[in-house]
Amino acid sequence: MATARLDTDDRTAALSRADPIDPREVQADIREAYERGRKDERASRRRHPIAMTLTIVAAIVGVVLLALAAINGSFAGGGSVADQNLNAAVNKAEPQVRDAASQAGQSLRDAGAAAKAKADGTAG
DSSP states (O other): OOOOSSOOOOSSSOOOOOOOHHHHHHHHHHHHHHHHHHHHHHHHHHOHHHHHHHHHHHHHHHHEEEEEOOOOOOOOHHHHHHHHHHHHHHHHHHHHHHHHHHHHHHHHHHHHHHHHHHHHHHHH
């Protein structure tokens, strides 16, 4: 690492022309400082993966709605097509979600009963 200072305002001895400076050492110091700066900047811009995923999904939905508006000639027409498609999806998915939730609840009750029976059997 180079030990000489290039600025003269810091009340230290100015860089002497008699001191040899190794260009490879200076270049290595510059590269190291550059890499440290890149690492610091990358750490300050770190994004949360879920937030980025939600942002990308929102952007995709926006592009799809713009495409529907362009195809149907107006935003009202594109919105009605999107509403119809969403209603169809909800009508198909609602019974399946309700059944899945019911089955999950029953599974939890069964697991709780089995655990309780096992605990009662080993305690007595």
